[in-house]
Amino acid sequence: MSRTVQGARVFHWPIRVYWEDTDAGGIVFYANYLKFFERARTEWLRSLGLGQHKLREECGGMFVVVETHVKYHRPARLDDELVVTAHLSEMGQASMTILQQVLSKNERAPASPAELLCTGSIRIGWVDATTLKPAKIPKNILEVVKQ
Amino acid sequence: MSRTVQGARVFHWPIRVYWEDTDAGGIVFYANYLKFFERARTEWLRSLGLGQHKLREECGGMFVVVETHVKYHRPARLDDELVVTAHLSEMGQASMTILQQVLSKNERAPASPAELLCTGSIRIGWVDATTLKPAKIPKNILEVVKQ
Amino acid sequence: MSRTVQGARVFHWPIRVYWEDTDAGGIVFYANYLKFFERARTEWLRSLGLGQHKLREECGGMFVVVETHVKYHRPARLDDELVVTAHLSEMGQASMTILQQVLSKNERAPASPAELLCTGSIRIGWVDATTLKPAKIPKNILEVVKQ
Amino acid sequence: MSRTVQGARVFHWPIRVYWEDTDAGGIVFYANYLKFFERARTEWLRSLGLGQHKLREECGGMFVVVETHVKYHRPARLDDELVVTAHLSEMGQASMTILQQVLSKNERAPASPAELLCTGSIRIGWVDATTLKPAKIPKNILEVVKQ
Numbered sequence: 288m289s290r291t292v293q294g295a296r297v298f299h300w301p302i303r304v305y306w307e308d309t310d311a312g313g314i315v316f317y318a319n320y321l322k323f324f325e326r327a328r329t330e331w332l333r334s335l336g337l338g339q340h341k342l343r344e345e346c347g348g349m350f351v352v353v354e355t356h357v358k359y360h361r362p363a364r365l366d367d368e369l370v371v372t373a374h375l376s377e378m379g380q381a382s383m384t385i386l387q388q389v390l391s392k393n394e395r396a397p398a399s400p401a402e403l404l405c406t407g408s409i410r411i412g413w414v415d416a417t418t419l420k421p422a423k424i425p426k427n428i429l430e431v432v433k434q
Numbered sequence: 435m436s437r438t439v440q441g442a443r444v445f446h447w448p449i450r451v452y453w454e455d456t457d458a459g460g461i462v463f464y465a466n467y468l469k470f471f472e473r474a475r476t477e478w479l480r481s482l483g484l485g486q487h488k489l490r491e492e493c494g495g496m497f498v499v500v501e502t503h504v505k506y507h508r509p510a511r512l513d514d515e516l517v518v519t520a521h522l523s524e525m526g527q528a529s530m531t532i533l534q535q536v537l538s539k540n541e542r543a544p545a546s547p548a549e550l551l552c553t554g555s556i557r558i559g560w561v562d563a564t565t566l567k568p569a570k571i572p573k574n575i576l577e578v579v580k581q
Numbered sequence: 582m583s584r585t586v587q588g589a590r591v592f593h594w595p596i597r598v599y600w601e602d603t604d605a606g607g608i609v610f611y612a613n614y615l616k617f618f619e620r621a622r623t624e625w626l627r628s629l630g631l632g633q634h635k636l637r638e639e640c641g642g643m644f645v646v647v648e649t650h651v652k653y654h655r656p657a658r659l660d661d662e663l664v665v666t667a668h669l670s671e672m673g674q675a676s677m678t679i680l681q682q683v684l685s686k687n688e689r690a691p692a693s694p695a696e697l698l699c700t701g702s703i704r705i706g707w708v709d710a711t712t713l714k715p716a717k718i719p720k721n722i723l724e725v726v727k728q
Numbered sequence: 729m730s731r732t733v734q735g736a737r738v739f740h741w742p743i744r745v746y747w748e749d750t751d752a753g754g755i756v757f758y759a760n761y762l763k764f765f766e767r768a769r770t771e772w773l774r775s776l777g778l779g780q781h782k783l784r785e786e787c788g789g790m791f792v793v794v795e796t797h798v799k800y801h802r803p804a805r806l807d808d809e810l811v812v813t814a815h816l817s818e819m820g821q822a823s824m825t826i827l828q829q830v831l832s833k834n835e836r837a838p839a840s841p842a843e844l845l846c847t848g849s850i851r852i853g854w855v856d857a858t859t860l861k862p863a864k865i866p867k868n869i870l871e872v873v874k875q
Contacts, residue, residue: 305770307612307763309605311659312566316601317499318472321465322748329746339807352464356503362566365605366780419459419509452623454616454759456752458806463748469601476599486660512752513633606860611793612762619759646758650797656860713753713803 289379298331314362327371436526445478461509474518583673592625608656621665730820739772755803768812
């Protein structure tokens with residue numbers, strides 16, 4: 288059973304669009320937003336003291352993605368400067384859901400509001416590092432993440 | 435308004451897992467299933483006579499992904515031989531939804547049933563090739579796709 | 582000390598260009614040719630009975646790329662049907678060099694000669710599967726590969 | 729005819745390794761170093777006032793990669809913090825060669841020297857933005873880049 292998390296902090300991470308991220312449509316290839324979301328989640332966890340090595344070595348496991356739901360509103364383009372957010376929205380014993388957005392910082396009109404390009408709801412589950420089987424999220428992680 | 439499509443043909447496309455598809459967890463990186471899904475959708479459209487050049491040159495537009503919903507059930511690994519399906523499930527005037535699965539062909543036990551690794555629901559919208567703005571799906575495409 | 586291999590068989594592998602392979606220049610992103618080369622090398626080894634599992638489980642190691650040299654002659658585009666070749670050119674005790682080409686099959690003029698798009702010289706070294714340290718290529722592999 | 733450039737400034741760009749960059753060998757997938765090199769080249773050009781939009785809109789063209797030569801010395805791993813360098817080494821009328829390195833910042837022993845993981849020699853050519861044909865590098869770019 289998972290419960291909604293109220294008032295969780297919103298984490299922000301800047302990302303620049305390079306050639307590698309685009310496709311022949313002239314825009315960011317849609318699968319690559321999952322990469323942008325993951326970079327922001329990784330940095331969000333690191334900002335909480337939960338780097339990849341710590342998770343694996345001290346907590347004995349890692350998070351794996353079990354479900355993604357992404358909506359594409361407007362395209363990002365080569366060289367765009369984006370901000371990707373991460374924000375805990377639901378929390379269960381073995382998984383949690385992070386809401387994420389990709390926003391465009393308009394460099395040519397910095398005073399104008401950021402445009403929403405893409406939204407994602409990413410559910411990640413905890414697995415044992417050795418068996419890769421689902422397991423309960425360790426308590427010390429739960430406590431840190433909820434803050 | 436979109437409506438459910440009954441009894442649509444299920445298209446199958448084989449995909450082999452290479453090093454490029456995997457990550458340090460030893461499994462296929464989850465964002466890459468979107469690539470596998472797209473390869474199968476592209477080949478499904480081609481099998482209906484709707485190659486990328488035809489869409490653009492004769493129909494004046496292209497499909498873009500507007501929403502993805504993916505569930506990850508079991509991991510695929512290096513060298514696995516997969517089958518990816520594509521199957522029209524909903525159809526509107528400007529977009530349609532394709533249900534897709536990634537199944538594992540167990541080469542060591544070919545008689546055993548294929549394992550379901552990943553399911554996706556991918557909504558694609560039609561856009562004008564020049565303006566990239568949403569537009570009604572051309573009738574000749576609708577007719578072919580519904581078969 | 583490595584020696585030139587004369588008269589080695591040229592292996593061919595077909596590859597289709599999908600959206601995932603392209604960039605905003607409208608062409609295949611140059612780093613992706615390394616993926617195309619690797620798919621062809623993997624299938625070349627498989628055609629010799631040297632699949633990834635066999636290499637690891639029976640031979641106790643794997644090949645890793647130690648050097649790449651790639652020249653880009655002409656761009657490939659979305660939906661192009663390519664042929665990628667692999668061809669052993671040098672052989673040492675711990676590494677070997679494979680020459681590779683990406684050729685374009687012109688679907689609209691199938692009788693015209695294939696265009697050369699890209700050439701690569703890829704040196705791969707054998708490493709122990711456990712320590713990941715360089716090691717001598719097992720004899721049974723050498724014998725099969727030289728054929 | 730191209731000539732060697734002496735004493736060019738070495739540009740540095742930090743890069744973090746994420747899951748997307750790794751493969752099932754537990755290390756960074758070798759093709760992805762080309763992405764790292766490109767991010768550093770892009771930021772090097774931007775630091776000289778030569779952003780992608782400026783190149784295209786004011787100079788009427790763009791740089792494309794025509795040849796890459798990469799040596800892989802030691803693997804980078806998940807979560808590693810890397811420094812990627814870019815450094816002009818040769819300059820011709822229509823192309824130039826940039827030498828690049830990927831170095832590992834050892835976070836656990838910050839006083840120890842950075843390890844060299846990968847070296848690349850990347851030749852980029854100037855092409856007209858409309859025709860995509862090779863062209864002479866505009867003078868204002870040459871002058872800025874040589875500094």
